[in-house]
Amino acid sequence: MIAVDIEKKLKAYNGLQILQVKKEFEPGSVTxxxxxxxxxxxxxxxxxxxxxxPDKGSITAxxxxxxxxxxxxxxxxxxxxxxxFQDYALFPNMTVKQHLEYATNDAQWIARLLNIGQLDTxxxxxxxxxxxxxxxxxAILRALAIKPQLLLMDEPFSALxxxxxxxxxxxxxxxxKEVGATVLxxxxxxxxxxxxxxxxxxxxxx
Amino acid sequence: MDLSPVWLTLKLAxxxxxxxxxxxxxxxxxxxxxxxxxxxxxxxxxxxxxxLPPSVLGFYLLLAFSPQRGFGKWLNEVFNVQFVFSFQGxxxxxxxxxxxxxxxxxxxxxxxLPLSLSQASYTLGKTQWQTFRHILLPNIKPSLLTATVLTFxxxxxxxxxxxxxxxxxxxxxxxxxxAVYDSVEQMDYTSANNYxxxxxxxTFILVIGVFIYNKYQVKSPLE
Numbered sequence: 463m464i465a466v467d468i469e470k471k472l473k474a475y476n477g478l479q480i481l482q483v484k485k486e487f488e489p490g491s492v493t494x495x496x497x498x499x500x501x502x503x504x505x506x507x508x509x510x511x512x513x514x515x516p517d518k519g520s521i522t523a524x525x526x527x528x529x530x531x532x533x534x535x536x537x538x539x540x541x542x543x544x545x546x547f548q549d550y551a552l553f554p555n556m557t558v559k560q561h562l563e564y565a566t567n568d569a570q571w572i573a574r575l576l577n578i579g580q581l582d583t584x585x586x587x588x589x590x591x592x593x594x595x596x597x598x599x600x601a602i603l604r605a606l607a608i609k610p611q612l613l614l615m616d617e618p619f620s621a622l623x624x625x626x627x628x629x630x631x632x633x634x635x636x637x638x639k640e641v642g643a644t645v646l647x648x649x650x651x652x653x654x655x656x657x658x659x660x661x662x663x664x665x666x667x668x
Numbered sequence: 669m670d671l672s673p674v675w676l677t678l679k680l681a682x683x684x685x686x687x688x689x690x691x692x693x694x695x696x697x698x699x700x701x702x703x704x705x706x707x708x709x710x711x712x713x714x715x716x717x718x719x720l721p722p723s724v725l726g727f728y729l730l731l732a733f734s735p736q737r738g739f740g741k742w743l744n745e746v747f748n749v750q751f752v753f754s755f756q757g758x759x760x761x762x763x764x765x766x767x768x769x770x771x772x773x774x775x776x777x778x779x780x781l782p783l784s785l786s787q788a789s790y791t792l793g794k795t796q797w798q799t800f801r802h803i804l805l806p807n808i809k810p811s812l813l814t815a816t817v818l819t820f821x822x823x824x825x826x827x828x829x830x831x832x833x834x835x836x837x838x839x840x841x842x843x844x845x846x847a848v849y850d851s852v853e854q855m856d857y858t859s860a861n862n863y864x865x866x867x868x869x870x871t872f873i874l875v876i877g878v879f880i881y882n883k884y885q886v887k888s889p890l891e
Binding site: 511545551552604 | 782792
């Protein structure tokens with residue numbers, strides 16, 4: 463169980479806006495995070511990952527990750543969260559295979575991920591030589607490479623065509639179960655996660 | 669022709685560049701992260717040699733490290749180190765004088781890398797040092813090369829600072845640029861021409877080398 467109860471002031475064009483989230487995520491659940499642009503969806507998952515600190519509140523997984531009262535704030539390294547960035551954040555100097563090897567030493571797991579992401583014939587390509595969809599898949603695979611207990615994904619399917627998306631989501635579901643990951647997915651397209659997500663967090667509606 | 673000023677110049681430029689790679693990289697990285705007033709002041713101090721007359725810098729270094737007074741005297745008495753009219757003095761002055769050429773381009777390169785690259789590395793459990801070594805550094809390679817070559821070339825061309833703090837001692841502080849000046853003063857135009865040609869050729873080859881390398885990186889070397 464991951465329990466989040468946090469608050470952060472955000473600078474918006476019309477002054478300060480308060481981002482407030484209180485929610486519990488069941489282990490192994492897939493939650494879709496929706497809301498209008500600027501509602502703080504990306505900021506929220508970055509706070510869960512430890513990349514941005516909330517102003518106050520607490521985040522608890524198997525241990526306390528963040529607690530403003532006790533002044534606890536674990537680093538992203540300590541939280542070991544899989545994170546798929548909206549801009550993919552691929553490393554320009556590394557090939558597809560090197561991305562995964564940077565994350566894990568498990569060669570079998572790497573081979574399996576490459577197969578699921580249909581990147582096995584592109585192992586020696588650098589991100590600059592991959593299509594948008596391939597880059598996005600690599601970003602997802604890299605996040606999964608560390609077998610995270612919690613996987614946070616920021617618009618992870620936006621660059622994929624429908625056929626690829628359906629196939630990948632089906633395969634990813636198997637992986638999520640296998641790893642036992644709790645998954646939070648920021649998504650603009652409400653239909654793309656039908657049948658996958660079991661829960662929903664709507665932001666920007668107070 | 670006495671080639672010792674040329675060798676001395678190359679030795680000075682190599683040492684200065686190596687030292688600046690060691691100091692300049694972490695400083696540039698530190699400066700590229702979150703801004704603060706303190707950092708702005710430090711950056712201004714590092715940038716000063718770009719705009720300050722070299723003789724002014726040399727004069728203050730001469731005062732600061734004079735073995736007759738203050739800090740220079742202490743260094744001399746405690747460590748037996750003398751920075752005035754010595755080769756180590758030239759190295760120190762060159763490091764300060766050429767620092768902006770190393771720090772500025774590298775800092776800009778770090779700043780241009782998306783923040784998410786480091787963040788992605790952190791979420792994979794990597795430390796700041798691992799991230800610096802495996803992600804940040806390899807992705808600023810063209811700028812790093814440019815900075816290294818510019819630092820080297822700039823040190824080759826130093827004159828004012830070197831003359832102020834080092835003087836003109838053959839084999840110790842008489843670098844090629846000073847040998848040119850010295851030869852002209854003695855009306856020895858042949859030597860002056862030889863030294864000048866050597867400096868010109870080395871610098872030209874270095875700069876054109878960087879331009880050619882960076883052509884393939886689709887980036888102007890002076891960016």
